[in-house]
Amino acid sequence: MKKSTIDNAETAMDEQEKNGLAPDQPDSLEERGSSIPNSQEEENRLASEFVRQIVSLIEEGDNQAVYDMVAPLHPADIAELFAQAPVEIRRPLAAAITDLMSGEVISEMNEWVREDLLKSLTGQEVANIIAQLDLDDAVVIVSELDAQKQQETLQALSSEDRAAIERALSFPLESAGRMMQRNLVAVHENMSVGDVIHYLRQNDDLTTDFWEVFVVDPSHRPIGTCKLSKLLRMPRHALIQDIMQPEQTLIPVTMDQEEVALRFQKYGLISAAVVDESGRLVGMITVDDIIHIIRDEADEDILKLSGAGDGDINEPVLDSYKSRVRWLITNLGTALVASTIIGFFEGTIARMVELATLMPIVAGVGGNAGSQTMAVTVRALATNQLTASNCVRSITRELRIALLNGLTVACVLGAGTWLVFHNVLLTEVIALAIMSNIIIGGLAGVLVPLTFDRAGSDPAVASSIFVTMTTDAMGFLTFLGLATVSGLTGA
Incomplete structure (x- = not known):
C-alpha cells in the first residue's frame, strides 16, 4: 500500500500564511551565524537544546532554518520532536517541514499528538498521508478519526485502498485483522524455485519488505513457508513444495492482539500468516508490529493497576x-x-x-x-x-x-x-x-x-x-x- 510521497507544497504555503509565517526566508543558518546543536543525547532522545532552538526558530518565522535542522533526522526523531514541542508550535512546525511529514513520521507519533495534528488537516490531506503507509498503520490512523473526517478520508482514497481499510475496520478492535498487512508474497505449491524467482523479479507491484514466501494450495490456503535464504540456495528446478517448511503458525483473523504477541514470543516467529474463517490466506503479521503490541500491552496493564488511565503526558x-x-x-x-x-x-x-x-x-x-x-x-x-x-x-x-x-x-x-x-x-x-x-x-x-x-x-x-x-x-x-x-x- 506504500506509494510515493505526495507534494503538499501549496498546502504548506497556505498553512504558513494562516499562522503568520513568512514564506520567504532568505537568511540561512550560516548567515545568521548560529550553529546547529547536537540533536541527540546519550539517553537516545532529542537534546533539549535542539528542541528549544527549533521552537525559537518557529517563533521567529525562520522556516528554512527549521527545515535544515529537521531534515537529517530519522522519522522517529521527527515524531519525537512533535511530542516534545509545545502544543501551539506543532502545527507551524508541520507547515515548515511539509515534505518531511511522511507517513512514517505520522505512524511513529504519539497517538494524542497525532490526533491533535490530524484535526487540522482536511480529509484529502489525511488521505495523502495514509496512502504512504502499510495497511496496519493506515488502519490505526483512520480508526482514530472522528466519523465525519473518517468518511472524508476514505472517500479521498483509491477504491483499492479504501476497500482494504474498510475490510480491516470490520474486524474487532485490537484483533489480528486490524494489525495485519496485506502486502505479502504467496506462491502456488507446484511452482519451481526458478518460477518463484522469475515471479519476484517481474512483478513490480509486490512488496519489497519480506523474509519468507507463503506457499498456498489452489484454494489459497497456506500449506507452508519458505525462507528467502533457503529459496536462493536451492537449484532452480527444485519444486517449492519440496523445499518448503510445512509446519507453520497460523493466526486467525479475529484473534486478540495480545494472544498474537504471545504466539510470536512462544514460537520465536519473524512473521506469521493470517487466515480468515475459511482458512484462506488474507494477510501477515511481522515481528516489528509485535514489538509495539508487547510494549503497549505491558504499559496498559501497569497503568490499569494504578487506575491512571492511558497515563500519557500528552493526553488532554x-x-x-x-x-x-x-x-x-x-x-x-x-x-x-x-x-x-x-x-x-x-x-x-x-x-x-x-x-x-x-x-x-x-x-x-x-x-x-x-x-x-x-x-x-x-x-x-x-x-x-x-x-x-x-x-x-x-x-x-x-x-x-x-x-x-x-x-x-x-x-x-x-x-x-x-x-x-x-x-x-x-x-x-x-x-x-x-x-x-x-x-x-x-x-x-x-x-x-x-x-x-x-x-x-x-x-x-x-x-x-x-x-x-x-x-x-x-x-x-x-x-x-x-x-x-x-x-x-x-x-
Whole structure:
C-alpha cells in the first residue's frame, strides 16, 4: 500500500500564511551565524537544546532554518520532536517541514499528538498521508478519526485502498485483522524455485519488505513457508513444495492482539500468516508490529493497576481527569469500609493510644504484601503462565511465600515493639496481627485477579483497589480484635 510521497507544497504555503509565517526566508543558518546543536543525547532522545532552538526558530518565522535542522533526522526523531514541542508550535512546525511529514513520521507519533495534528488537516490531506503507509498503520490512523473526517478520508482514497481499510475496520478492535498487512508474497505449491524467482523479479507491484514466501494450495490456503535464504540456495528446478517448511503458525483473523504477541514470543516467529474463517490466506503479521503490541500491552496493564488511565503526558487534562477520578471515588468507598471497622473499636483505641500508633504499620505492610503478589499474578495471567492446570499450585506457592514473609516481619516488628513499649502482650498481638495480615494480603493478591479473570474481566483493571480494601480492613480488624479479646487494654 506504500506509494510515493505526495507534494503538499501549496498546502504548506497556505498553512504558513494562516499562522503568520513568512514564506520567504532568505537568511540561512550560516548567515545568521548560529550553529546547529547536537540533536541527540546519550539517553537516545532529542537534546533539549535542539528542541528549544527549533521552537525559537518557529517563533521567529525562520522556516528554512527549521527545515535544515529537521531534515537529517530519522522519522522517529521527527515524531519525537512533535511530542516534545509545545502544543501551539506543532502545527507551524508541520507547515515548515511539509515534505518531511511522511507517513512514517505520522505512524511513529504519539497517538494524542497525532490526533491533535490530524484535526487540522482536511480529509484529502489525511488521505495523502495514509496512502504512504502499510495497511496496519493506515488502519490505526483512520480508526482514530472522528466519523465525519473518517468518511472524508476514505472517500479521498483509491477504491483499492479504501476497500482494504474498510475490510480491516470490520474486524474487532485490537484483533489480528486490524494489525495485519496485506502486502505479502504467496506462491502456488507446484511452482519451481526458478518460477518463484522469475515471479519476484517481474512483478513490480509486490512488496519489497519480506523474509519468507507463503506457499498456498489452489484454494489459497497456506500449506507452508519458505525462507528467502533457503529459496536462493536451492537449484532452480527444485519444486517449492519440496523445499518448503510445512509446519507453520497460523493466526486467525479475529484473534486478540495480545494472544498474537504471545504466539510470536512462544514460537520465536519473524512473521506469521493470517487466515480468515475459511482458512484462506488474507494477510501477515511481522515481528516489528509485535514489538509495539508487547510494549503497549505491558504499559496498559501497569497503568490499569494504578487506575491512571492511558497515563500519557500528552493526553488532554479532561480525559486524564475522567479516567482517574472514578477510581479515586471507588477507592474512597472502599476506604470507608476500613474506617467503619476502626469505629467499632473506638473504645479500645481510646484506652490504649499505642494501638493508634501501630495500626498503620499492620495495614501498610499487609497492603504491600498483597500488591507484590497481585503484580506477579496479573503478569502470569497476561503471559498465560497461570492457567487452570497450575492454579492450585500457584495459590499454594504464594501462601508459602506469604507465611515466610509474615514470620520474618513479625519477628522484626515484634522486637521493635518490645524495645519501644516494653509490653509483652502488645508485642505478641502486633506480631500475630501483622503475620496474619501478610498471609491475608498474599491470598488476596492471587485470588482477586483470578476471580476477575474467571469472570471474564481484565484482572489489571480493579484488582489493586479490592486488594487494598481487603488488607486495610482485615489488618485493622485483626489487630484491634486481638487487642480487645486478649485483654490488652484492660477492658
